[in-house]
């Protein structure tokens with residue numbers, strides 16, 4: 001009976017020069033492909049009329065749209081991960097960042113990173129600098145439909161109220177799958193637990209979790 005015996009070929013030796021030059025070639029190709037992809041995403045978004053800083057980094061294609069007459073600002077070194085395979089946790093979808101009516105303001109500060117997150121502004125959403133928005137988190141300042149039952153099915157997007165605006169301070173960490181809804185105000189440095197639902201005030205330097213989100217400890 002024939003037995004298959006593994007006899008290493010010359011290139012199989014982990015320490016061989018042939019193997020290490022193949023590995024470094026593969027790394028170089030991956031690096032160049034990533035660089036090219038980021039350039040393509042930036043130029044695609046600019047063609048859609050979005051102002052994208054040169055320092056922004058994109059891994060996979062996000063959906064970023066600005067309604068006519070709205071303001072959408074992406075800070076320096078903005079970083080969005082959108083590919084399902086680009087994130088250790090896997091992502092439900094690419095990042096979705098939109099202003100959805102004229103007059104809306106969506107301002108994302110410098111050095112913000114997000115992974116498969118959804119951020120929609122009908123009125124005003126501000127995300128401070130150095131925030132981390134975790135996998136599949138959702139930040140929306142509108143209910144999208146009126147709450148009153150009469151005519152709800154076909155009603156247009158409700159007018160935003162000033163009390164609906166969302167303000168997320170600097171250095172905030174929003175956990176995976178959390179919902180930050182109309183009227184939420186999250187203080188600097190705070191952490192929102194995975195799956196939390198935030199509708200009100202989160203004090204600075206605190207950890208909140210659950211639905212509705214409650215402070216579980218101070219930082």
Ligand SMILES: CC(C)(COP(=O)(O)OP(=O)(O)OC[C@H]1O[C@@H](n2cnc3c(N)ncnc32)[C@H](O)[C@@H]1OP(=O)(O)O)[C@@H](O)C(=O)NCCC(=O)NCCS
Pocket residue numbers: 089115133134135174175176177191192193194195196207208209210211216217
């Ligand atoms: C919120 C979080 C930061 C808390 O961590 P921690 O400070 O170590 O807190 P603990 O684990 O000691 O939990 C404190 C309390 O909050 C509760 N809690 C913690 N996380 C919770 C969550 N996500 N939802 C509901 N309750 C939660 C705990 O059960 C505990 O309750 P108890 O005091 O009644 O026993 C952490 O649990 C979490 O959700 N991290 C987010 C991870 C994530 O999404 N990463 C992003 C990947 S992209």
